[in-house]
Amino acid sequence: MLALWVGVLAVAVPLSGRLGDVQRDGVVDYLPNSADSTQVARVQAELPGGQSTDLVLVYHRDGGLTAADRATATAQTAEIARTHRLTGAAPTAVPSADGSTLMYPVSSTEPGQDTTARSDYVDGIRSIATGGHGLTVKVGGPGALDTDSGEVYDALGGPLLYTTVLVVAVLLILIYRSPMLWLVPLISAGAADVLSMAVTYGLNRAFGVTVSGQSSGVMTILVFGVGTDYALLLVARYREELRRTARPYDAMRAALRKAAPAVLASAGTVAAGMLCLLAADLNSSRGMGPTAAVGVLGALLAMTTLLPALLVVLGRRVFWPLIPAHGSTPKERRGAFTAIGRAVSRRPVAVLAGGLVLLGALAVGTLHLPGGLKQQDMFSSRPDSIAAMEIVGTAYPDRGAQPIAVVAPAARAAAAQDAARATHGVTGVRPGRTADGWSEFFVTTAAPPQSAAETAVIKDLRGTLHGSYVGGTSAQQIDLRSADRRDRAVVVPLTLAAVLLVLVLLLRALVAPLVLVAAVIAVWGAALGIGGLVFGPLFGFGGTDPGLPLLSFVFLVALGVDYGIFLMHRMREESLGGSPPSSATLGALRSTGGVITSAGVVLAATFSVLLNMPLVQLAELGFVIAVGVLLDTFLVRTFLVTSASLLLRRHIWWPGPLGASARGGA
Incomplete structure (x- = not known):
């Protein structure tokens, strides 16, 4: 396996280096x-x-x-x-x-x-x-x-990669407390990133998949964040099996057999959710779908092949100084998740109701989200182009500083220009070029850029100039907002259906998947609400990116379900072993609590790297996803899903085989 990966990387490294050549960040x-x-x-x-x-x-x-x-x-x-x-x-x-x-x-x-x-x-x-x-x-x-x-965008690649690697490395050192072990998942994630970039480059050359600075940056974060999550789950299982099995090879086989269904379902859920973005009309969102899916699948491949091979070759000594000896038993400790489980089991109704009220209260913050993000507010820094727009806006309050571009059929160009001059709010028309049956001209208005008055002029021109197209910077912002509304109506139901289908196939039930999906929807609303409370007052953002609700929904639904999958899969395993519902629920929380919490912290930290990027749309996306992952990790998975499982008992597995005995026992 290691030799195979060496060969794969020998091919992938030069191809991955060409990804920047096909990255496009034009209008x-x-x-x-x-x-x-x-x-x-x-x-x-x-x-x-x-x-x-x-x-x-x-x-x-x-x-x-x-x-x-x-x-x-x-x-x-x-x-x-x-x-x-x-x-x-x-x-x-x-x-x-x-x-x-x-x-x-x-x-x-x-x-x-x-x-x-x-x-x-x-x-x-x-x-x-x-x-x-x-x-x-x-x-x-x-x-x-x-x-x-x-x-x-061109400058994002290096700093984004280095910062992400540094954040993941520090967290892995703190989690594993080993001078060697942290390197193995990091090396595997790096190999997955190289492979993903090479495959994305191939998709661009073969099928014309759009690669932007935004999509390639998010892909790198997904590879390291999601890949590290899978590594944490697999290493935890491997450590358990090393105590039961003499040979590392046999221990890894057992760990893969037990962890693989949850990891596969997690990757399948995220990839399916990302691919739903292909239905978006917005080019940047549609291009992000396949690149993000490639990143997740690349992480899955590396963490289920390269990581196990490295761990087996290195043997038990990779865990030094906390080496799991064969035949040993871990110290019994009254861990935090044991105490949490007992507290939740005493008052599950109160815990569930209180958690839902808290999420609902946080979601109210969405009413305070700042208005649409204007072009002059898209940078967290202040480049020359923004400074120029600010000066013009102050010095020419009653004049449009940027023209509205119109292309009309050449045969009707003169009539189109006359109609544009007659439109209310238009102060001038300047002809442009003509070729291939089209004529270009520019319209100036008395209204400031991206104001309500200018928007009205653009809409009037589009309603008047039949057969012509009206564009330019301000028109682009109008179209972005319109496309976002359309994409939400199409992509959101598709994402929910795809995620629900994967969960039903994994858990062989309907109630448990519905609980998990409802929980992540609530988390999305709460995370977006927190954004509404801090974007303006704390970060000073001048607006909200129109694509934020859709992208944050797809990412949080797909990624947030992961931790529910890890918990529910372990709960199902305990139930199949004969444990009653309450014992299975508390046992799953106790055994997965530490690793899932570590995974959630790592994933949230990787997305929080986007907060340091100079583009407001990336910073907003990173903040909402990071907050949502933390809410899901510490509140939803620990308290709400656990309390709902305790209340539903075996009904949570309805109508699957485990739910069939719901009438007969606790």
Whole structure:
């Protein structure tokens, strides 16, 4: 097995290194597939020169621009016009009413579609447009914002991987208290990550699966988080079997036989939930589905093949200094989970009711979630493009700083432009390029970007310009919110059905799966509610990512069920061994409590790494998932599922064989 993995990694390592080459973080890669704004971006890419890169140069001085400032702006914009191939005439200044700011719209098709070329183009503009001595010069606009976003995503890979590995390593050292053992799961998770990246690269080349910075980053976190969970469960079983069996090989065979059903069901549940994202219209969500599923399955493969092989080769000494000797028995201790089980068994109704009330109260916090995340609020830091937008928003309160892009059939372009001019709120129409039966033009409004007034103009244009597509930065945000509502209506039921089906097949019952699914839904609502209470006041986030409810639901339902699976599978095993329902429930809690708690802490810690990332949407997703996993680990699995199992007794296994004897005993 080790030789096989060496061969696999020899092939996978060079392929995994190419994943960054196919990672795309352009506008189209995050937009809804069928939206107007997506069609505009695609048509623009086919026009002469490709999709244009639209910038806004902003010259600002508090207290008012001087004559020297204006001369500097004129000279710099003239140099830009000489050194770059711009669309239309030379940049023309748009002064603010208070005299503090000059704004120069700049558009060019020079860089085309290549991401690196666009980034170099923006950097070139920024190297020319410079200030000093009190003059602030910023380069903003959609092109600059895309470049800043791309640079952030490109920089995620290294820090995200290193931080995740460090967090997992520290936790494993604390859990195992061994100088050697912690390395084995970490090495296995690293191999799984390399394999997953290589497979994802293959899926991109073979089937065109979208790979974004967001999806590849989440895949790495899943590999290390979920893989470590599986390792903790398997190592705990292996340690038990080493006390009963002389040979490590035989002990591992027994451990795999007993742990494999729960691990397989866990991986199957998560993978099935992730693949439900393929039904999403949002390109970024749809692309995350297969990449996340590949990560989970890669972790499953490594932890059920490579990890066991390494442990068997290293033998008992890998547990040093706490080596489980053959024939020994672990010290009997009044552990925390024994005490918790006894306390819950005395008042199961009160525990269940109290837990549900607490989760319901936390879920009320969803009413306090900040509004939709605007583009200027998407970074936790403040890049130049955001600073430019803030200056423009202050200096031009009654003017739209970014145009609305429209593509119309060439035969009806003139009529479309006339109709756009007649639309309420439109202040100007500027024609663009024409080719392949399409004409491009740009509409300016009197409304600030992403305001209610501008949204009304976009909706009016879409209702008026039949056969045309209306796009641009603000239209993209409208389409994102619309797609998210559609995706929730489609993906949420699919996810619930997929997870429920896997649970029914594993537990051979209906009531137990329903209990677990209901519990994780409650956890999702509570975690999102906590986010609503802290996003604005504590973290200072200016809005909520439209995709947060859907992505957090899919991840928390799929991942949260894991710990219920581990507990219920052990409970079913105890019941099949002849234990009465109450003993089986408390015995399962006692035997799995430590390992499941460790697994939950590790998974929550890996997702909390996203809080350090400079993108608000990743930080929000990481926070909600981490909080949800902790709620599931310490509250739901420990108290609510245990109390529900004690109350339902054998009915929890209805209508399976274990539930058939519900009438006959406690």
